Amino acid sequence: MNNEQQDELANKIRNQLDDAVAGMDGATQSKLRQARAQAMEKSLSTTRPFYWSLYNGRGRRWLPAGVALASVLMLAVLLVPLQPELPSSDQAGMLAAEDIEILSQPEELELYEDLEFYRWMSASEMG
């Protein structure tokens, strides 16, 4: 089949198909319209993000409560790090043990108590 014959056949079939579409029965056209409407409605409801309901409909009335809750949560997050850091129970235990050790060594305490005397003696020896 040459190109001319091929084009002629293709045109004939194309025209016939166009006629079939133009003459589609009313029932099928109606079903197609319904299918399109359903597809658009379903797709829009699944495509919309959750906060789309804030724009329209019932979700709008929950907006003030949501904003208030978010504010409280943000405040809580900001305030927690501002509290002074207290030593943990393990750290407190270790500090108490060191204190007891120092207190139980009297000679070292005497050194600290007479620190001024030792400084005077050292200075006079050098002089």
Next chain:
Amino acid sequence: MLNALCVPYDSQGSKDQVTDQSTQITNQLNSFFAEIEKRAFHMANYALGNPDDALDAVQEAMMGLMERYTHRPEEEWRPLFYTILQSRIRDRQRRSSVRKRFGGLLSLLHSDDDHPADAFQQTPDTVVQNPEESLSNEDAGTAIERALKNLPYRQQQTFLLRIWEGCSVKQTATALGCSEGTVKTHLSRAMSALREELGDFHYEQ
């Protein structure tokens, strides 16, 4: 685009803008689907041979386009839509063939001699004309429809996408999930088969 819906709520102005955009997109899509749906239905019906299945496939293709590709430029909607439609058609064909296979197995399991073949069904129909006679008596529309239905799926859809829908070779290849060379081969074979099937009828009209 529908992604424009995903803009945070900030002011009345932006809300109106978003609503306007989404309404515009929805209207564009509605017009696009209204323009394409009849041809899409015919294509699906040729492939599936069942109007209800064809309707479902078209609806699923519409939903697929809306859910995933509305952010793409409008000129891409047509090839994308046909790509999704072809995918849905193939899914349905696969499901149908599996159903037939299981149906065949079940009928083998349930076959017994209690249900002999219906004698009426076995009697040859002497009124039926041979293909040549049938062809000479039917109108052009019926003959073309029958010839298209007789084509193998890929040849048939290649012909419809390329010749009827005007898709490019590349778009057709994408829609059918094959190479551009394969599209050319399918189209050539489809034309030969149609010429052969329609025969002299084509030149008599």
